Amino acid sequence: MSPFSGDLRRDLLPLRGRVALVTGASRRGGIGCAVARRLGAYGASVYVHHHVPHDRAMPWGADSIEAVVGSVREALGEPGARVVAGAGDLADPAEPGRLIDAVVGEFGRLDILVANHALSGSGGTLDEIDAEMLDAHWAVDTRSVLLLVQAYARSRARLPEGIPGGRVVLMTSGQDLGGGxxxxxxxxxxxxxxxxxxxxxxxxxxxxxxxVNAVNPGPVDTGYATGEVHAAVAARFPGGRWGLPDDPARLIAWLATDEARWITGEVINSEGGFRR
Known part of the structure; x- marks a missing residue:
C-alpha cells in the first residue's frame, strides 16, 4: 500500500457543502463569532446558537444577533452557503436535542459541532463555591456538551454511510497547566x-x-479584562499581546477540514506561548 494518500492540491474552500453548528456565538467580539466566520470563510453553512440573556448579564453586555449574523454572512466564501441563528438556554437538559434537530431541520444534516458555549463568572474560590454554583456550571459547561455530542452522533447515524466530515470540537481551558x-x-x-x-x-x-478534539484557547481578549489586569496578562505572552478571537478560530476551522482527519482524541493548547 502506498504511504501517500489524497490530492496534495489545497482546496481554498475545504468545507464547501458542509454544515456547522457553533454554540455560544452571541457577540461579534467573542470566540464563537470568530469560529463561525472562519468556518463560513472555508465554505460551510453555519448555524449560530446564542443565549443573549447570559451575555446581557455580564459586564461586557450582548450584541444584536443581527449584527453577529451579518458579520458571519460577510465572511462566507461559498455563494450557496447560508447563516441561520437560533436561541436556546443549554442549561435546560432538553435543549441540546432540540438544537441539533433545529440544525438538521434547517440544513438537512450537521457535519461540524463546535461546543463553544460556557457559563461565565461565578466560578468561585474553594471557600466560595457551593452546590448551586457547582450544579450551574455542570449543567451548562459539561452536561449540555455531552448531550449535544450524543444528539449530534445520533443525527449522523441517520445519514447514508460514507458521508465525510464528521467533526466535534470541545472547548477546555488552562486548568491543567501551570498554577491551575x-x-x-x-x-x-x-x-x-x-x-x-x-x-x-x-x-x-x-x-x-x-x-473529537478539545481546544484550550488560552487567554483571549474578548473584553472581560481591562486596565492593569489586561496589561499584566499581555506581558506574559512572548509576543506582548493577548490572543485574539481569530487565533483559536483558525485552529478550530482547520480541525474541521479533511486535512485534520487523522487527529482525534487530542487536547490542543493554542496559547501563543503564554507563560504561567
Missing part, C-alpha cells in the same frame, strides 16, 4: 471534565468517522 485556576474552581472543574472525556468520546465515535 484557583479562583474559578467550579468552571475549572467542568472544563477539566471535558478535557478528560475527549479521548473517550473520540473512541466512541471513531467507528462512525467522527473526530
Amino acid at each position: 485556576m484557583p479562583g474559578e474552581i467550579a468552571y475549572a472543574l467542568q472544563k477539566g471534565a471535558l478535557a478528560s472525556v475527549t479521548r473517550s468520546l473520540a473512541g466512541a465515535l471513531a467507528g462512525r468517522g467522527i473526530t
